[in-house]
Amino acid sequence: MRTAYKVLAYLVAGEVAVQAMLIVWGIAGLGKWVNDGGVFDKAVIESEGTPPFPEVVGIIVHGINGLFVIPGLTLLLLIVSFFTKVRGAIKWAVVVFVLVVAQGQLGELGHDLPLAGALHGLNALALFGAAIYAGRRLRAVAAVGVVQPDARAATPVS
C-alpha cells in the first residue's frame, strides 16, 4: 500500500508536469496558426472534425487529463492512504485532493474569469509540490521498513 501511495503521488506530480507541457504546446500551436492567417473564435473552438491545427490535441488532452485522469488518481491516492498506516499520509492525500478540486474549479472558472486562470497556473505549482512531498514522505518511511513505534515517532508530522 505504501508503494501504491508513493507511485500514485508521483503519478499525480508527473501528470501536473504533463499538463503544463500540453497546454503551452497547444497555445503555441494556436499562435503559429494565427500567425499563418488562421482566424480563431468560438466557431472554430466548437467546430467538429479535423482540427484546424494539430496542437489542438494538447488542449483536448489537457481537458481529459484534468477532468478524469488526475481526479481519478487523486481519489485512488486518498483511498490507498487509509491503509498505509503512516501518520500524515491521509492528511497529505487530502491536501492533494483539495488542491486538485481547487485546480479543476479554477480551470473551469478561468473560461469566464481569466484571472482565475492565472491562479490555475499558480495552484498547479502548489499541487505539484504537495504531490512530490506526499510521495517523498512515504519514501522516507519505507526506507525504515515496518513502522515501529519509534519509527512512527520519527515520521515527520507537519
Next chain:
Amino acid sequence: MTGHSCRRPTKAGVSIDSGWVLRVALPVVATLSIVVPLAWLWQASRVPSVYSVMDMGYHDYGVGATADTSSGEHAGHMQGDTPGQQMAPPPLVTDMVADPARPADVRVDLVARQQTLTVGGRSISGFTVNGTSPGPQIRARQGQLIEVRLRNESVRDGVTLHWHGVDVPNAMDGVAGVTQNAVPVGGGFTYRFVADQAGSYWYHSHQVSNPQVAGGLFGSLVVTPKAGIAQQVDVSAVAHTYGGVRTINGKAEDLRVPAQPGQRVLVRVANTDNGPMKVWTSGSYRLVAVDGTEVHRPTDISGRSVMLTAGGRADLEVKVAGDGGAARMQLSKATAVIVGAPGGDAPAPPQPSDELDLLSYGSPAPLGFDPAHPTRRFEYRIGRRPGFVKGRPGLWWSINGHLFPNVPMYVVRQGDVVAMHITNRSSEVHPMHLHGHHEVVLARNGVAATGSPWWVDSLNVLPGETYDIAFVANNPGIWMDHCHNLKHAAQGMIAHLMYEGFDTPYRIAGPAENQPE
C-alpha cells in the same frame, strides 16, 4: 496490509477490539464512504435502453402569478391534476398537423446523403441535402403551405428535419423520439406546415444532431412577406464552419453580391455553428429583423457589431454608396459579404469593440399580450458540476441544479402567458433555443427592454447573465427547450416544454434508434 497487523502499538487502555477497529474497520469504512456514494450516483445516472421524454426528470408546473390571489381558479396549475381530462385519451403530438385537406403551395423533395464534402480544398466527411451543403434554399410567400418530402438515401444514423424558428404544428417539429421516428436509410417523411410568419429561418436534422448539423445536414428557409420586401436585392448568407473551414453558403470564400449604386440590399445572415458570431460592416447598416421577426423602426448603426448567437438569424440592410464603391459586411473576421459593383471591394473594417444592444434598439410596439401578468413563472438555471450522466463521469451542465435526465419538464396549458427567468451560472455561453414558440425579451440582468420588441427563438446567454423572457403558450404539444450549442445538448443540456395532458407515441432510443441530440 495484514502481514504486520499485529505489530501495531497497543497503548494502555486500548483493547484489541478497538485496535482492530482502527486498523481494518476504519480504513474500510472510509473507503466505502467514498466508493458507495460514487457507485450510487453512477447507478442513478443510467438511463433505460428505451424511454419516453415524458418519463424524464420531474414535472415543473411553475409558479402561478395569480395563484396566491385567486387560489381556486389556478390551484390545478400547482398540482398538475387535470380534472375533466381523466377519461379522454391524452392528445398526442401526432394530432397536431396542418390541415390535411389543404393542397400544398410549395412542394420540395429533399434527399439526405452521407458523403464526403470538399470545402476550401479539404475533404471532410459530412452530409448533403440534394447533393449539396447547405441544401437547397426553400422559399415561400407568407401564408403558403409548404410540403417537404424528405427521403434518406444513405445517412446511417437516420435523419429528421427540424424547422428552426418556424412555429410549426408539433407533429412537424422533426425531433427524433419526440415528434417522429428518425427516418432510416430508404425511408421518408413528409413535412407540411403553413408559413404564416415571414422571415429568415433554417432547417436541420434533429437526429444525432451535433455531428449531422456540423457535417452539413441543413439549409435555409425564407418566407417573404405578402406585401414583398422594401429592399431591391434579397440575399442569404449562411455561415458554417466545416471541420475548422469557415464558409458562407458552403463556399470558403467571400460572398459577392452585385448591386447598383443607391440600392438597398437585404442580407439574411444565419449562424449554423455551435458558437456565437459577430457581424459588422464597413459603413452604416440597419438590423431589420432578428430570428425572423422584424425590428420596429430600426435606426442606422455604425461602429457597432451585432451578436448573432448559434442558430440565430439577423437580417441586415446595407445601402450601396452612390460612388460605385462596395460595402463590406464581416461575418466574424474570417469571411465577408461584399455588396456593390462587380469587382468592387472595400477594405476589411476593424472589428468594433462595442456591440449593438438589442434591449434599446428600435422603438417600442405592442406585444399582443401582457407579460406583466404571467399565469406561470419558470426558472431555467444553467450550471455546471461534476457528476455522472448516462453512467459517464464528468463535468456536466445542470438545469436548476439537476443533471440529465433528471431535468425539468416545464408544464403549461394552452393560453398561458409564460414568464421564464434564465440564469447562466456556468463559465460558457449558451444559445438557448425553444422550439415551436417565439419568446420576447423583457429584461437582461434586471434592466428592462426599452426598444423594439425583441423576439427570439435563439438567445445568447453569456456567463453570469440573467434574462427575463415571456411567451404565450399557443402551440400545443411537446417541445424541446435546449442549448443550441449542439455539443452541449448532446451532453444533456435539454429540457422540454409540454402542454398539460399531451403525450407522445415515440421513444428515445428503441428500435428506431432515436437520438435527438
